[in-house]
Amino acid sequence: MxxxxxxxxxxxxxxxxxxxxxxxxxxxxxxxxxxxxxxxxxxxENKNKRAKVLHAEPLYIDLIRDLGARKGEREWNVGLGLTDKNNYDEYQALIEYEWAPIDRLGLEVELPFTLYPSATNATTPGSKLNGLKLATQYSFFVSEKLKTSMAIGYIHEFGLTSFNNYGNDKLFTGNTYNPIFIVAKRWGNNFHTLLYTGPVIEHHFEENSTHTSWEINSNFHYMIPGTKNFIGIEFNKEIQTKDFDMTIRPQMRVAVAENLLVGIVTGIPVSRENERFSSFLRLIYEPKY
Missing domain, CATH: 1.20.5 (Single alpha-helices involved in coiled-coils or other helix-helix interfaces)
Incomplete structure (x- = not known):
């Protein structure tokens, strides 16, 4: 016992x-x-420099530059994506370069491609460089006390014809005008919210017509404690006359080196009238400055 x-x-x-x-x-x-x-x-948020708040940046509809950007910051992005378009597969690729020439002002140049390597019928669009995309963004409000930033921006895209029409058609097919407004807030150290919205006005030269839609992209992210990694979700919404589309994009970002990040995104459309599931991969490289 x-x-x-x-x-x-x-x-x-x-x-x-x-x-x-x-x-x-x-x-x-x-x-x-x-x-x-x-x-x-x-x-x-280096106190020896101009005020800046750390915010998680969405991976699919990303920002032109960090909110509250500081002079000398720059970043390279390479993106690869695949979308099931019901009758065919659509591949996306992009190359972006963004930089801040002065405090709080970001500039970006992007080359977005759409490719259809397995096209089998006449309804499949032609592969092309979508256009030359130029963008600017200015952070007009940055509050470290409120952990909040706001910015306005503008994206202009010069549309290009498909590769198989080079030499047979006009090279430039139209313009896209996209003013944007962004507001972001960090809650504590790890929770991040962001709203990105604005109208998209497409002007087609051949038809001499314009088409307007409204984009509302709301985001929620959680930064993993002790890392630069995060998990999150984007709600990409598009509103047109008598039509509403939304794609939910769960995502994660992983740091593989000090200045190299990898973002992985899955796209889940709420309505599958135009497309089914999609995936997207973004490589992010930030040189030291």
Whole structure:
């Protein structure tokens, strides 16, 4: 009886010791992550420079430059995507370069491609460089106290004809005008929300007509403690006359090196009248400045 009591007591002490050590380790890990998060935020919001708030940037409809951008910042992006368009597969590719020539002003040049390598019928569009896209964005409100930033911007795209029409048709097919408004807020150290919205006006030269739609992109992200990685979701909504489309895009970003990030996105359309599931991969490289 006495031996059983001693064994039970010893087991209880060992269990209590294990729980205490494990709890201490978890507390130390949480403290370490909290310190890393704080340092990451402090690095971004450097008090010796002009005010800037750390925000998570969506991966599919991304920003022209960080909100509150500082002079000298720059970034390269390469994107690859695949969309099931019911009757055929559509491949997307893009190359972007963005930079900040002065504080709070971002500029971007993008070359977006759409490719149809497995085209089998006459209804499949022709592969093409969609156009030359030029964009600018200015952060007019940055509050570290409120952890909030606001910006206005403008995107202009010169539309191009498909590759198989080069030399047989006009090279430029139209213009797309897209003024935008962005507001973002960070809640604590790890939760991020962002709204990106504006009209998209397409002017087609051949028909001499315009078509207007409205984009409303709302975003929610959670930054993984102790890392630059995040998980999140985009709600990409498009409103036209008597029509509403929304694609839900779960996503994650992973840092593979100090200045190299990989973003993975899945697209789930609410209505499948035009397309089914899609996927998108974004490589992000930020040179030191």
């Amino acid at each position: 006495k031996n059983n009591t001693l064994k039970t007591a010893a087991f209880s002490i060992l269990a209590l010791l294990f729980v205490t050590i494990n709890a201490k380790a978890q507390t130390e890990k949480e403290l370490e992550n909290s310190i890393i998060d704080s340092l990451y935020i402090q690095e971004t």
